[in-house]
Amino acid sequence: MATLAPTVAVIGGGQLARMMAEPAAALGIPLRLLAEAEGVSAAQVVPDHAVGDYTDLDTLRRVTEGCAVVTFDHEHVPTDHLHALEATLPVRPGPDALVHAQDKAVMRARLAELDVPCPRNAVVASVADVEAFGLPCVLKTTRGGYDGKGVWFVGSPAEAEAVFATAAEQGRTLLAEERVDFRRELSALVARSPSGQVAVWPVVASTQRDGICHEVVAPAPDLDPELALQAQRAAMRIAGELDVTGVLAVELFETRDGRILVNELAMRPHNTGHWTQDGAVTSQFENHLRAVLDLPLGAPDARERWTVMVNILGGTRETGRLYDGFPHAMARDPRLRVHLYGKELRPGRKVGHVNAYGDDLEDCLERARHAAAWFAGDLGEESE
Amino acid sequence: MATLAPTVAVIGGGQLARMMAEPAAALGIPLRLLAEAEGVSAAQVVPDHAVGDYTDLDTLRRVTEGCAVVTFDHEHVPTDHLHALEATLPVRPGPDALVHAQDKAVMRARLAELDVPCPRNAVVASVADVEAFGLPCVLKTTRGGYDGKGVWFVGSPAEAEAVFATAAEQGRTLLAEERVDFRRELSALVARSPSGQVAVWPVVASTQRDGICHEVVAPAPDLDPELALQAQRAAMRIAGELDVTGVLAVELFETRDGRILVNELAMRPHNTGHWTQDGAVTSQFENHLRAVLDLPLGAPDARERWTVMVNILGGTRETGRLYDGFPHAMARDPRLRVHLYGKELRPGRKVGHVNAYGDDLEDCLERARHAAAWFAGDLGEESE
Numbered sequence A, B: 001m002a003t004l005a006p007t008v009a010v011i012g013g014g015q016l017a018r019m020m021a022e023p024a025a026a027l028g029i030p031l032r033l034l035a036e037a038e039g040v041s042a043a044q045v046v047p048d049h050a051v052g053d054y055t056d057l058d059t060l061r062r063v064t065e066g067c068a069v070v071t072f073d074h075e076h077v078p079t080d081h082l083h084a085l086e087a088t089l090p091v092r093p094g095p096d097a098l099v100h101a102q103d104k105a106v107m108r109a110r111l112a113e114l115d116v117p118c119p120r121n122a123v124v125a126s127v128a129d130v131e132a133f134g135l136p137c138v139l140k141t142t143r144g145g146y147d148g149k150g151v152w153f154v155g156s157p158a159e160a161e162a163v164f165a166t167a168a169e170q171g172r173t174l175l176a177e178e179r180v181d182f183r184r185e186l187s188a189l190v191a192r193s194p195s196g197q198v199a200v201w202p203v204v205a206s207t208q209r210d211g212i213c214h215e216v217v218a219p220a221p222d223l224d225p226e227l228a229l230q231a232q233r234a235a236m237r238i239a240g241e242l243d244v245t246g247v248l249a250v251e252l253f254e255t256r257d258g259r260i261l262v263n264e265l266a267m268r269p270h271n272t273g274h275w276t277q278d279g280a281v282t283s284q285f286e287n288h289l290r291a292v293l294d295l296p297l298g299a300p301d302a303r304e305r306w307t308v309m310v311n312i313l314g315g316t317r318e319t320g321r322l323y324d325g326f327p328h329a330m331a332r333d334p335r336l337r338v339h340l341y342g343k344e345l346r347p348g349r350k351v352g353h354v355n356a357y358g359d360d361l362e363d364c365l366e367r368a369r370h371a372a373a374w375f376a377g378d379l380g381e382e383s384e
Helices: A015-027 A057-064 A079-085 A095-102 A104-113 A127-133 A157-170 A225-241 A284-292 A322-332 A361-376 B015-027 B057-064 B079-085 B095-102 B104-113 B127-133 B157-169 B225-241 B284-292 B322-332 B361-376
Strands: A008-011 A031-035 A049-051 A069-072 A121-124 A137-141 A151-154 A174-177 A182-192 A198-200 A204-209 A212-218 A246-255 A260-266 A306-313 A337-340 A350-358 B008-011 B031-035 B049-051 B069-072 B121-124 B137-141 B151-154 B174-177 B182-192 B198-200 B204-209 B212-218 B246-255 B260-266 B306-313 B337-340 B350-358
Touching: A008 A015, A008 A057, A015 A031, A015 A284, A015 B015, A015 B337, A031 A057, A049 A057, A057 A079, A069 A284, A079 A095, A095 A104, A095 A260, A104 A174, A104 A260, A121 A127, A127 A137, A127 A157, A127 A174, A137 A157, A151 A157, A157 A174, A182 A225, A182 A260, A182 A284, A198 A225, A212 A361, A225 A246, A225 A260, A246 A284, A306 A361, A322 A337, A322 A350, A322 A361, A337 B015, A350 A361, B008 B015, B008 B057, B015 B031, B015 B284, B031 B057, B049 B057, B057 B079, B069 B284, B079 B095, B095 B104, B095 B260, B104 B174, B104 B260, B121 B127, B127 B137, B127 B157, B127 B174, B137 B157, B151 B157, B157 B174, B182 B225, B182 B260, B182 B284, B198 B225, B212 B361, B225 B246, B225 B260, B246 B284, B306 B361, B322 B337, B322 B350, B322 B361, B350 B361
Parallel strands: A008 A031, A008 A069, A031 A049, B008 B031, B008 B069, B031 B049
Antiparallel strands: A121 A174, A137 A151, A137 A174, A182 A198, A182 A204, A182 A246, A204 A212, A212 A306, A246 A260, A306 A350, A337 A350, B121 B174, B137 B151, B137 B174, B182 B198, B182 B204, B182 B246, B204 B212, B212 B306, B246 B260, B306 B350, B337 B350
C-alpha cells in the first residue's frame, strides 16, 4: 500500500509515537516505526515496525529506507547519525535544530544570541565555578536529562561536589542556572513546516510533580494577554531561527515580577500539548505529521473554554490493570477522555493521561484529577 | 501485553474496523483482526491481524481464541457460525440480534410485532405476488444487500420479472415494499451495552447518491422535536427488544405527512455516524468498543451546533492518490477533518470522508462538499 501515501519513519516506540498513530490512521499516512523492543507502547499499534537500537546507524538506515521523511518519539538519536541520514531522506526536525533540544549549553548560547530571555546560566567545570556563579543554584547535565532526571537543586559547595561526582561518572557536562522565583510554569507550543508555516496553540499553564509534568490547564488561567503574546512570539521566533520542523514546545517560567524566561525546549509532541487531542481543532500529533510532511497545518484553536490534562502516574498500587479503572471512571464522568499508553503501572511511570473539557475550570480540574488519581490507584479501597 | 486489557476480536478488515483502531489505541484496548486479505483497510493499522475467510468456522475460532469478545466490521458472518462461537466467547451483537440486520424479512416481521412503524411490506415469491402487493414498489433481496445493491425500483410486471430472474440466479428471497413518499432520510444511532445502558446520538439527516450514503447533517435541520424524540425512542426500543449490543443504526424515512418509518437496521458503526468522530463528545467507534466490552458508555452529545459529513467517493478521475489532494484541501480549510481509509480511488468506491463543523450550516456544507469533491477528483484541472 506504499503507493497510497508517503511513509513516515518514526524513531522510538514510546507513547508519543503511539499517539501519532491515531491521526496517521485517519489521514491514511503509513508509519514505519523503530521500536526499542517488541511490545513497547507504539509497537502495539503500528504494524510496520522493526525492533532495534536507535544508536546504530545501520539500523536507522534500514528502517528509514524508502520512507519520505524521518521523525522522532524522543531526542536521543546521536547528532552524527542524523547528519548521515540526511544524505538519503529529510530528517525533521533536522540535526542542526534538534541539537538545541539535546544540549542545554548549545540551547542557552543560541537563545542568548537571539536575545530570548532565559535564566542566568553558565557552563561549570568545578565547584569553584559554581561558587563563582552563585549559590543556591540549579545544576543540569547539558545532555541526557528528562522528566526531572539530570537536574539538581544545590545550596552548598558540598551538594555541588556530590553532583559533580555523579556527573563525572556519567561523563556529563554541567550547566549552572539561577533558581528562578517563578509564579508558575507556562508552555508555548507551535508546529512549523519546512515551508515556514507556523501554527501556535494557546499558551498553557503546567504543574510539575517530582520533575514530571503532572497537570496542564489550557489556556493558562488569568494570563496577561501581553505575556501570552510574548510567549507565542518567542516560540515562533525560536522555531523560525532554529529552523525547527514539526512540533516545538517552549517551556517557560512566568516570574513573580511579570516576565517570561525560557526554561526548556522540546522538538517533538510534548506532554504540555496532550490537551490538544480533545481540546483543540487539530492535535499536536496530527500537526506534527502534517509539518514533517510539509503539508498545510491544521487550525490550533481551542475548541472549548477550558481543557485540563492530568497525567496518570503509577502510584502506590503496584498491581492491577489500568483497564480495571474504566468502570468507575467512565460511569462517573461520561465526558472524560482517557488516553492510555499500553504500559504497566509502575511507581512514578507515566502510563496515560486524561482530558476533561468544559466551561467551568474548577469542574474540569476536579474531574481530571479524580480520574487520574483513580487510575493510578491513589483513591479507593486500595489507597494508603 | 495481553494482560493489560482484554482483547477485542474484530471480524472484517474494512474501514469500520480501521476506525475502531483509533479509540482502541487511545483506550489501550488491543484488537485482533480477521482481514479478508493482506493490506486491506484495517489490516494497515492493526498489528495483530490474521488473513482468512470469515465464512470458515475454524478460521473464526482460531482468530477469536483468547479474546474477551468478538464484534464485526460487517454483517456477513453466517448466523450458524455466530451461534457456534457463542460457546467460547461473547458475540456482540449476538446472532439473535444480528439476524435482524442480516435478513430484512426477519427484521420486518419483528418490527411489526413491536408495532414499530415501517413501510408496508410482504415477502414475494412471484410476479403475481408483486402485482397483488401493488405496483410500483421496491423489491429487495432479504439477505446480502448493501450500499444500494440488492434493491430495485420496479414499475411493471416485466421489470419485476427481470428482478426475479436475477434473484433466482443468486438464490435470493425477495421482499416487496411500498415506495415511500419521503421528505428526507433520517438516522437514529444508539449504542447499547449488555448491562442495558444506552447512549443516543442526536438524530441526523442523510442524503443518498446511487444508494450510497453521501452526506449527513447533524443534527437534522428543522426536525420537529417530537419526531426526533420518536426516532430516538424507536431506536432505543429496537435496541432493547432485540438485545442489540454495540452500535445500532436505525435508518428512517421522514414522510411528507410528518411520520417516521423504519427503512433499514445496521448493527455496527454506520456511515451516518461518522460525524461523531469530530462532532460528538464520544464517537460511535469508541462507544461501540465500550459497549461490546460492557464498559460504561461515553456521552453522545454534539460538541458543535452543526457537523456535516460528506463521503469521498471515487469519481471520474481514475488515477492519482488521495494524498495529493491534501495541499489544497488543508490549506483552503485548516479546520477540515479528513478521514481516509487506505484505499485506492475507484469509481463509486467509498475511500474516505470529511467532517466540517461550526455554527453556520451553509458554511459547513460548502466546506465539506468542496473538500470531498476535490479529493474525488471532481473539481480542478483534471475534472471533466
